[in-house]
Amino acid sequence: xxxxxxxxxxxxxxxxxxxxxxxxxxxxxxxxxxxxxxxxxxxxxxxxxxxxxxxxxxxxxxxxxxxxxxxxxxxxxxxxxxxxxxxxxxxxxxxxxxxxxxxxxxxxxxxxxxxxxxxxxxxxxxxxxxxxxxxxxxxxxxxxxxxxxxxxxxxxxxxxxxxxxxxxxxxxxxxxxxxxxxxxxxxxxx
Amino acid sequence: xxxxxxxxxxxxxxxxxxxxxxxxxxxxxxxxxxxxxxxxxxxxxxxxxxxxxxxxxxxxxxxxxxxxxxxxxxxxxxxxxxxxxxxxxxxxxxxxxxxxxxxxxxxxxxxxxxxxxxxxxxxxxxxxxxxxxxxxxxxxxxxxxxxxxxxxxxxxxxxxxxxxxxxxxxxxxxxxxxxxxxxxxxxxxx
DNA sequence: TAAATAACTTAACAAATGTTAAATAAACTG
DNA sequence: CAGTTTATTTAACATTTGTTAAGTTATTTA
Numbered sequence: 001x002x003x004x005x006x007x008x009x010x011x012x013x014x015x016x017x018x019x020x021x022x023x024x025x026x027x028x029x030x031x032x033x034x035x036x037x038x039x040x041x042x043x044x045x046x047x048x049x050x051x052x053x054x055x056x057x058x059x060x061x062x063x064x065x066x067x068x069x070x071x072x073x074x075x076x077x078x079x080x081x082x083x084x085x086x087x088x089x090x091x092x093x094x095x096x097x098x099x100x101x102x103x104x105x106x107x108x109x110x111x112x113x114x115x116x117x118x119x120x121x122x123x124x125x126x127x128x129x130x131x132x133x134x135x136x137x138x139x140x141x142x143x144x145x146x147x148x149x150x151x152x153x154x155x156x157x158x159x160x161x162x163x164x165x166x167x168x169x170x171x172x173x174x175x176x177x178x179x180x181x182x183x184x185x186x187x188x189x190x
Numbered sequence: 191x192x193x194x195x196x197x198x199x200x201x202x203x204x205x206x207x208x209x210x211x212x213x214x215x216x217x218x219x220x221x222x223x224x225x226x227x228x229x230x231x232x233x234x235x236x237x238x239x240x241x242x243x244x245x246x247x248x249x250x251x252x253x254x255x256x257x258x259x260x261x262x263x264x265x266x267x268x269x270x271x272x273x274x275x276x277x278x279x280x281x282x283x284x285x286x287x288x289x290x291x292x293x294x295x296x297x298x299x300x301x302x303x304x305x306x307x308x309x310x311x312x313x314x315x316x317x318x319x320x321x322x323x324x325x326x327x328x329x330x331x332x333x334x335x336x337x338x339x340x341x342x343x344x345x346x347x348x349x350x351x352x353x354x355x356x357x358x359x360x361x362x363x364x365x366x367x368x369x370x371x372x373x374x375x376x377x378x379x380x
Numbered sequence: 381t382a383a384a385t386a387a388c389t390t391a392a393c394a395a396a397t398g399t400t401a402a403a404t405a406a407a408c409t410g
Numbered sequence: 411c412a413g414t415t416t417a418t419t420t421a422a423c424a425t426t427t428g429t430t431a432a433g434t435t436a437t438t439t440a
Contacts, residue, residue: 062334069330082323114315118308125304125315132318133272135325140259142332143365144252147397166417175333180397182419337427356387370427372389 012126026109032096039094045083054100068172202316216299222286229284235273244290258362
């Protein structure tokens with residue numbers, strides 16, 4: 001059940017048997033059905049999820065419309081980040097695009113692990129660093145690439161995503177409208 | 191000399207006198223003239239800078255052109271992040287837009303502080319979290335806002351920047367061409 | 381200070397993306 | 411399976427941004 005998580009974690013730090021054990025009492029497995037909400041608007045995000053299976057999306061309401069800012073790839077972490085970090089009410093909503101199995105840990109438990117096990121603090125920092133690098137990469141792609149190139153990049157980087165995630169969410173993720181994505185797909189130049 | 195840095199640090203953690211002292215032996219003050227390079231392409235970024243005064247830009251060569259991905263606000267941290275984190279050759283270049291005074295710490299010293307003082311690890315994590323939140327905010331603005339709105343946001347968020355930073359860099363930062371920024375400034379709708 | 385370079389603006393036309401409004405296709409639900 | 415909802419496509423026209431090629435203004439340097 002936790003093996004994907006451990007595989008992920010071991011990319012960043014070497015955990016002893018005991019340190020690995022330390023997580024088990026805090027991690028909770030939850031299942032979300034498609035369209036179920038993990039973190040709602042106005043709530044203070046007190047949990048972070050590792051996606052064991054399925055896709056989540058991070059979106060927010062803007063002018064009466066839902067705008068998807070992020071789609072979490074498989075086996076990655078997701079939370080309403082600014083709410084989680086600053087403990088302020090979330091303007092972001094996180095919900096399940098497909099049925100999901102999540103490994104969830106509460107912020108207070110994470111803080112406990114941070115203070116009790118230095119390697120956990122290190123892990124937290126390394127994961128955030130990694131997410132930050134990816135986020136910067138995405139900014140690059142908004143600055144230099146066309147929507148078509150960004151779309152091809154998704155196909156390459158997350159080939160499974162296209163099967164399970166509706167195009168309207170992918171369009172948002174790319175920063176264009178659904179209709180523009182549809183047109184772009186038709187005229188795509190391989 | 192270090193007071194801006196301490197002010198910045200104390201937003202995130204409470205350092206004791208002794209912990210504050212721990213930084214002083216590792217922080218080096220350097221001055222860059224306008225256009226001088228702090229981290230070059232191909233180099234492995236082994237330092238991170240706090241901008242005590244002046245503006246840096248992070249850019250890279252793309253198709254023979256320089257593309258500015260980031261302009262560091264005053265009193266913030268800058269490095270070629272993915273190179274610094276992964277210790278791989280940097281494709282990014284960091285250079286001084288204006289004369290700069292930087293407080294610089296080497297990665298090895300930072301790692302030492304991380305391992306020796308848990309609060310430093312915490313500080314590192316908190317600062318990265320903060321940078322990550324800002325980076326996500328920027329992705330939002332690429333997805334939902336027009337270039338005009340993004341430009342107005344810079345004016346509001348960093349009112350001094352406009353005096354010291356050439357528009358060509360700001361245009362890159364906004365993800366548009368210089369000429370488009372110029373047109374947008376003319377037609378701006380307040 | 382004159383010449384040179386860099387920064388910024390303008391304009392005409394091209395390309396990309398948005399908007400509105402529909403039609404079709406696919407997936408759910410009773 | 412029929413009806414309904416959701417997903418996707420298409421098309422015409424509008425708006426935004428890019429491209430190219432100038433020009434003007436400001437700043438730097440000999």
